[in-house]
Amino acid sequence: DQQVKQNSPSLSVQEGRISILNCDYTNSMFDYFLWYKKYPAEGPTFLISISSIKDKNEDGRFTVFLNKSAKHLSLHIVPSQPGDSAVYFCAAKSNFGNEKLTFGTGTRLTIIP
Amino acid sequence: NAGVMQNPRHLVRRRGQEARLRCSPMKGHSHVYWYRQLPEEGLKFMVYLQKENIIDESGMPKERFSAEFPKEGPSILRIQQVVRGDSAAYFCASSPGGAKFFGPGTRLTVL
Numbered sequence: 001d002q003q004v005k006q007n008s009p010s011l012s013v014q015e016g017r018i019s020i021l022n023c024d025y026t027n028s029m030f031d032y033f034l035w036y037k038k039y040p041a042e043g044p045t046f047l048i049s050i051s052s053i054k055d056k057n058e059d060g061r062f063t064v065f066l067n068k069s070a071k072h073l074s075l076h077i078v079p080s081q082p083g084d085s086a087v088y089f090c091a092a093k094s095n096f097g098n099e100k101l102t103f104g105t106g107t108r109l110t111i112i113p
Numbered sequence: 114n115a116g117v118m119q120n121p122r123h124l125v126r127r128r129g130q131e132a133r134l135r136c137s138p139m140k141g142h143s144h145v146y147w148y149r150q151l152p153e154e155g156l157k158f159m160v161y162l163q164k165e166n167i168i169d170e171s172g173m174p175k176e177r178f179s180a181e182f183p184k185e186g187p188s189i190l191r192i193q194q195v196v197r198g199d200s201a202a203y204f205c206a207s208s209p210g211g212a213k214f215f216g217p218g219t220r221l222t223v224l
Contacts, residue, residue, distance in 0.1 A: 043119075045215070098169055099146070099208060100158050102158070104155050105153075
């Protein structure tokens, strides 16, 4: 049972344009969401997070939006840069999950120069 | 401040052998998590440990897998009698709480 879903396995975006990565979840107990970026042969690197009491969090080129009623979140990267090419994972946790993260299957983002 | 350290980075074992994966958390972090990533999949939680205690092992296979985080030294994930299906990348994360910091992973290949 995949509780966190990233339905787009891959996404290609022109350099300088906006990249939008999507994530859906089914467990209504999730109340904290994170995005990670992963390069091949490296561990995931934390990018940005959002608590369920907010609907938007911004950090530089990265903005995460949360729609609790739709159980949907998205990561916006603008402007996209070649170094953003990586696999992006959405993750979620609940207050009762002792910090255990549930990950999506990832979206491979390719930025086209 | 060094990040989360994992070794070895690559480990090759034959079926039936034992695999030992080590993780040293970031300085000051006393919470360690192990995750496994199978090919073309996301990371799956295995076990959560604090010093000398297993807090949550709900993601660990019931047999052949064990984990420890002793008072001194790194956390160890031990896989006995490895099978081909154990081939995966194993990531350790440490945390004082909140967002987690991941190590570079150990890629286990079982021949």
